[in-house]
Amino acid sequence: MITWKRNSIVVLMAVIMLSACRNDREDETPDIPFTTTPYDLVIPPFFPPMDIPADNPLTVEGITLGRYLFWEKKLSGNNTQSCGTCHLPEHGFSDPSQFSVGITGEVGNRQAMALVNLGWAYNYFWDGRAETLEDQVQMPVENPIEMNETWENAIVELQNDPLYPPLFEDAFGTPEVTQERAAKAMASFLRTLISADSKFDRERIGEYTFTPLEDAGFNLFITEGGINANTGQPWGGADCFHCHGHAGMQMGDYLMHNNGLDSHFDQDPGLAAITGNPLDSGRFKTPSLRNIELTAPYMHDGRFPDLHGVFLHYNSGGNVSTTIDPFMEAAGGGLYLDELDELALIEFLKTLTDTSFIHNPAFSDPFN
Ligand code: HEC
Numbered sequence: 019m020i021t022w023k024r025n026s027i028v029v030l031m032a033v034i035m036l037s038a039c040r041n042d043r044e045d046e047t048p049d050i051p052f053t054t055t056p057y058d059l060v061i062p063p064f065f066p067p068m069d070i071p072a073d074n075p076l077t078v079e080g081i082t083l084g085r086y087l088f089w090e091k092k093l094s095g096n097n098t099q100s101c102g103t104c105h106l107p108e109h110g111f112s113d114p115s116q117f118s119v120g121i122t123g124e125v126g127n128r129q130a131m132a133l134v135n136l137g138w139a140y141n142y143f144w145d146g147r148a149e150t151l152e153d154q155v156q157m158p159v160e161n162p163i164e165m166n167e168t169w170e171n172a173i174v175e176l177q178n179d180p181l182y183p184p185l186f187e188d189a190f191g192t193p194e195v196t197q198e199r200a201a202k203a204m205a206s207f208l209r210t211l212i213s214a215d216s217k218f219d220r221e222r223i224g225e226y227t228f229t230p231l232e233d234a235g236f237n238l239f240i241t242e243g244g245i246n247a248n249t250g251q252p253w254g255g256a257d258c259f260h261c262h263g264h265a266g267m268q269m270g271d272y273l274m275h276n277n278g279l280d281s282h283f284d285q286d287p288g289l290a291a292i293t294g295n296p297l298d299s300g301r302f303k304t305p306s307l308r309n310i311e312l313t314a315p316y317m318h319d320g321r322f323p324d325l326h327g328v329f330l331h332y333n334s335g336g337n338v339s340t341t342i343d344p345f346m347e348a349a350g351g352g353l354y355l356d357e358l359d360e361l362a363l364i365e366f367l368k369t370l371t372d373t374s375f376i377h378n379p380a381f382s383d384p385f386n
């Protein structure tokens with residue numbers, strides 16, 4: 019008892035001393051320590067865990083800020099474009115034009131990528147030049163053919179906008195706007211763009227039954243294509259699964275493959291422009307096929323206006339070149355699929371459309 023009493027006196031004195039200190043520094047130290055609300059990330063069925071950088075945990079406050087920044091036109095040089103200008107929700111967060119037009123009216127040479135399940139990828143852009151989302155989100159702002167703004171200017175504009183200092187304070191503890199904080203918040207927002215409620219997802223968990231046509235399309239998708247060397251006969255499949263496999267429900271391996279679009283690469287060498295290695299010529303990031311029905315036109319240069327064009331390309335086997343991927347097993351020959359196969363394959367691809375994803379109010383423009 020005595021010991022207890024003595025201890026409590028010590029504790030009491032410590033508390034008095036501490037509160038005295040606190041009074042002295044009242045305007046510097048907040049009374050309540052800075053806290054954020056952890057975001058309850060739900061990993062959908064059959065998805066792998068998401069790799070989130072330790073120095074940028076998902077918080078409700080960070081994601082809220084990231085959403086505002088994603089839709090913020092002040093991040094562009096003349097305040098006319100936000101990220102959402104080229105990544106439109108109704109088009110699966112992609113752009114229906116072949117090449118997006120930047121703020122100066124300049125046209126790029128790449129099709130805007132659909133933004134979906136980015137937290138499971140590990141390289142970004144068609145040529146994979148960004149390794150993390152935190153790096154990726156900083157690039158469009160200063161890209162002359164996109165938003166054409168300096169981060170320096172953007173930061174001043176956000177700091178002077180009454181909306182932002184409180185949002186930065188909620189997310190990071192002080193009202194200071196910095197490029198690093200903005201990047202972290204936008205990356206967090208992008209990690210929440212999760213699509214996992216398509217017919218395909220529901221079929222996997224037994225809540226939907228494929229129509230016979232969708233089922234036939236799925237079977238084509240996961241069956242080998244081209245000529246079976248043992249029998250000399252066509253395998254009869256579309257052979258999509260090697261690169262757009264449904265393992266982990268991603269519908270894309272995010273690896274750099276040459277899928278046989280070209281035999282020469284002077285237009286756009288893809289990964290080779292980043293690595294300088296000619297063996298990387300024509301290799302581009304394999305995207306997820308989720309929401310593919312909504313994200314036309316297709317490929318890094320948007321060369322195919324519709325899925326019919328995509329089908330014709332793969333059915334031809336693709337163009338042979340020095341770097342064509344070994345998984346393009348029918349290259350130079352073809353898949354030998356007919357019109358009914360095309361119908362079925364496209365019907366299956368449409369089961370990857372997720373309308374609750376594109377209409378999710380948590381992703382929409384908060385300024386509207
Ligand atoms: C002018 C149109 C335009 C604007 C504005 C724009 N983007 Fe993009 N985005 C593109 C294009 C085009 C690509 C593909 C570029 C490439 O691969 O070189 C792309 C690619 C991406 C990717 C890569 C996706 C993947 O799967 O690898 C992400 C992420 C992205 N943009 C996010 C953003 C964010 C965040 C902003 C705002 C800061 C933004 N974009 C602003 C057109 C735009």
Ligand code: HEC
Nearest residue numbers: 256257258261275277302303304316317318332343345346
């Ligand atoms: C060797 C790996 C590989 C195989 C096999 C493959 N793809 Fe692809 N796919 C890719 C790559 C890489 C890209 C991006 C190529 C580019 O834009 O340069 C791509 C792009 C696409 C796109 C356009 C995506 C977009 O956002 O613009 C569609 C659609 C597509 N593939 C469907 C299929 C279908 C259907 C099959 C089977 C018939 C298939 N792919 C087989 C690697 C592959």
